Amino acid sequence: MIDTTVDVINKLGLHARASGKLIEVTTKFRSTIQIGRGDHLIDAKNIMALLMLGAGIGTTLRLIVNGPDEELALAEVKALFAAKFYEAE
Template identity: 40%
Template sequence: MQEKRLVIQNKAGLHARPAALFVQTANKFESQIRVAKEDREVDGKSIMGIMMLAAGKGTQIRITAQGEDEKEALERLEKLIDNKFGEE
C-alpha cells in the first residue's frame, strides 16, 4: 500500500468536473483507491464519494492505493491534482 497527502489547488475544488476526472483516472487502475479528508474516507472510484468529501481549494486530502499498479495510480492522480484538473 502506498499513500500520498496532497492539497487541492484549483479554484473551485473537487466539484463535478474535477471529481469526474479523478474517478475516470482512478478507474484506469486495478488498485483499490481510497481518498480521505479529515475523518471521512471514501472510495476513490466513486464520483458520489469524491463529491461528498466537499474538498475545496486548499483542502488536504490523503490518497491511498493498494494493488499491483498502486505506484502508477498515485503518480497519475497526483499529476492530475498538481495540474489543477486542467482548469487553470
C-alpha cells in the same frame, strides 16, 4: 500500500467536473484508491462519494493506494491534482 497526502490547489476544489476527471484516472487501475480526511476515507472510484467530500481549495486529502499498479496510479492521481485538473484559471 502507499499512504500519502495530496493538496487541492485548483480554484473550484473537487467539484463535479474535477471529480469526473479524477474518476477517469482512478477507474483505469486495478488498485484500490481511497481518498479523504484523516480516517474518513471514501472510494476514489465513486463519483457520489467524491462529491460529498466537499473538498475546496486548500484542503489536504489523505490518499491511500493499494494494489498491483499502485505506483502508476499514485503518479497519475498526483499529476492530475498538480495540473489543477486542467482547468483554466
